[in-house]
Amino acid sequence: MSELSVNHLLGIKNLTYDDLQLIFEIADQFKEVINRPIKKVPSLRDITIANVFFENSTRTRLSFELAEKRLSADVINFSSSSSSVKKGETLLDTVNNILAMKVDMIVMRHPSPGAPHFLAKHIKANIVNAGDGTHEHPTQALLDTFSIRSKHTSFEGLKVAIIGDILHSRVAISNIFALKKLGAEVMVCGPNTLIPKFIHTLGVQVELDVMKALQWCDVANVLRIQLERQQIKYFPSTREYSLYYGINKAMLDSLDKEITIMHPGPINRGVELASDVADSDHSIILDQVENGVAIRMAVLYLLASVRSNQ
Amino acid sequence: MNKKLILDQDLLKLTVSRLCQQLIENHANFSASVLLGLQPRGIFLANRIAAELGKELKKDINLGYLDITFYRDDFRRRDTPIVANETQIDFIIENKRVILIDDVLYTGRSVRAALDAMIAFGRPAEVELLVLINRKYGRDLPIEPKYVGRTVNTLESQRVDVGWSEQGKRKDNVWLVNKA
Secondary structure (H helix, E strand, C coil), X not given: CCCCCXXXXXXXXXXXXXXXHHHHHHHHHXXXXXXXXXXXXXXXXXXXXXXXXXXCCCHHHXXXXXXXXXXXXXXXXXXXXXXXXXXXXXXXXXXXXXXXXXXXXXXXEECCCCHHHHHHHHCCCEEEEEEECCCECHHHHHHHHHHHHHHCCCCXXXXXXXXXXXXXXXXXXXXXXXXXXXXXXXXXXXXXXXCCCCHHHHCCEEECCHHXXXXXXXXXXXXXXXXXXXXXXXXXXXXXXXXXXXXXXXXXXXXXXXXXXXXXXXXXXXXXXXXXXXXXXXXXXHHHHHHHHHHHHHXXXXXXXXXXXX | CCEEEEECHHHHHHHHHHHHHHHHHHHCCCCCEEEEEECCCHHHHHHHHHHHHHXXXXXXXXXXXXXXXHHCCCCCCCCCXXXXXXXXXXXXXXXXEEEEEEEEECCCHHHHHHHHHHHCCCCCCEEEEEEEEEXXXXXXXXXXXXXXXXXXXXXXXXXXXXXXXXXXXXXXXXXXEECC
């Protein structure tokens, strides 16, 4: 296996087990590269990548941009707030205009689920989904599982709990797909109102009591409450949420085992995670960020190398 | 498929010993010299040489593995992506005398990529190239080895196969193979 089964990274759903392993394998090498004194390799020097962000992002965008620059690609950035999208241009027109400037790959974040899939059908460039609405966020799931992989020897039988706002979380969906493909057991935990109705069809357990979820799991991936996506109130107050679902040091200490704490960021300290947990030895939150660059380098590298076949 | 044996186990052992003696002649006690084996196949030869030098000089020789995948010039010109191998260099090569080690030298493109890759670890004082098999014709770049195990005249339709017992082969053997 030295090739991805796809030409675009639209979601984890379309990837195979072998794809995931290949991405991890390449990411291992890039992780070594970004820890060198000279962190740059010339692999993508004849490739131009456009980062097209129709939604706010700091971490993902910086991470992608850094990954692209470490691979020596040329990078252009676009954000909808300062563009003609405000003047009524369609998505396809916007992207076609960018491609007319001879761009080879598009990294896109869009508030509408399925936007990158639509794009992939209509344009020639490789598309990397950097988050589409509440649908998927494949590179986040890849870096999460990559981080778990460096901490735990095997995914087989590993128990991972995803805790928080599952309803609005593309990170949760992509993580579920990735973890299931790798052989882990997955549980989602959160207030009943934030658990999607048909989530069990993805083969995950549902738990409403956060303490029970913590007792069950080896890894807890804690998600942020996405207030900006919530049009109605799903719980009375963030204070109440934090009281019932916030994770603090005392809770972890009461467990008879050590569990790994993850968070895709940005953290709302004191809401879903107490500071003493976020900064503790249990937490691999900053490893996740480091791994994010390596994983994105691997994805771009593998997709770019397929392109010449078309 | 017909093939011809270029080096057998005994000859190969002699060749490696000779290469080690030549290295010692130029690098004395290896105080400022390091070995870099090229991934994936140059590392077996590099391991052998490091072991033999270590025995001869009674000290540990600095040995690293260099992967050139991300520095190759045929990226996107192949049917499938090239999967990278581990780069493992635990020392600084700044101002060191570096000996690059590979099994077969043919077009010289791997060595070109290796020179590029190596620079990411510092500015060496000097770089030399050691190869087990030097294919005389077919060089695309002006690159020549300083230490050679065996020079062979080959055609484009031929391939040199180096098999090491470390790879699970029964014996060390170097074959010249006519491609079908």
